Amino acid sequence: MIVRRLALAIAFACGAGAAGAQVVDRTLPSQLSPSTRATLERLIDSARVAGLPVDPLYSKVSEGVFRSADEPRVVAAVQRLARDLGDARTALGDSAAAEEITAGANALRAGLHPADLSRLREARGHKSGHPLTVALVVIADLATRGVPPAMAAASVNELVTRNVSDGSLLSFRQNVERDLVGGRSPASALDARTRAMIDDERRRP
């Protein structure tokens, strides 16, 4: 009887420990006013119910407080991000990972069109279960450096179709950046570096 009771107690404790390990407590910064907190909590709850990743929303709020943005601006930023997350999820599909959706939202913010995200998803197809996160990060980065987003997306699309690795995509980004800093035009830099990468991939055993 005692052994059975001890076993039950330990099993209960394990369950409690496992449950505690899975619960992540995210809270809004305490500097915010109660009304803003309530508004943000409603926004974030709506996003959560819609199945969108909410960590980026909490992070956006923290960043806004860090950058001393006024509260209406913080609320507007979170609203916009929630909308972008929804659009990214629609374009990338329901099976997209949270990190893909977040990167996709940032790519939309950088000026990419949702149709470009869908084309990227089609380019990957079912060849690999590899997320498009790095591809989307590279597109957003190139767009912030003055490369037209659609042009950047087309180049990255070409590389994703050929199953270029994440490491190679990041090297591609660096090389294009170097060319842009050196005075090359975005179109010229993209074209040259895309061809070089495709040639490299062809030469791989």
Added chain:
Amino acid sequence: MSEPDSPRWLDEITGELRREVPVRSAWRARLLEEVARAPKPSARDDIDDRFSDWQEISGHPERRRRSITLGPLAGLAAATLFVAIGAGITYTAMSSRAGSHQAQRAATATGPQLVSGAPSPVEREVVRFELSAPRASRVALVGSFNEWNPAATPLSRDPASGKWVVSLRLPPGRHVYAFVVDGDVTTDPAAPRAADDDFGSTNSVVFVSSPRT
């Protein structure tokens, strides 16, 4: 009181049964004394009775029921111990599931670098951040992984290279960050950039791949 339609002999018998039995007052007093002296019954008595029944059924009359009595503090300590055991078992299970990695990889050729893959919960990778700022007196890292808190992750100067460095365990995924150099926020010149953050600023991005890929 007689019930309707009942025979008379039945009424006589029930009347006799209902008549109060005379009790001597001395007997009544002694009975009440005995009741007052007897110990109060408890739930354990019921358990003991059931245990005795079980002994008879199981055929092991020689077994004795053992009981453990814990005071309040001892009970609390025991409960705390059980929870700690449970948490420890869970932590160990999650750590072993993460696996171990010894290969060193670079997230980018420059910029944040994956340094090691020591096993840890939630499959975190160690990422090294560095910034060349020779005239700075204080550099901190802020980002989505530390609630943008400038006090959370200070960098220290590497005596060999003179660069400001810090290594962090980050979970797989995309993380945005910036450096705070003597109070001024700046991006990492060696890392990809994120689009405008709606606060008029640009952040840097580091991507941590899953240890299994």
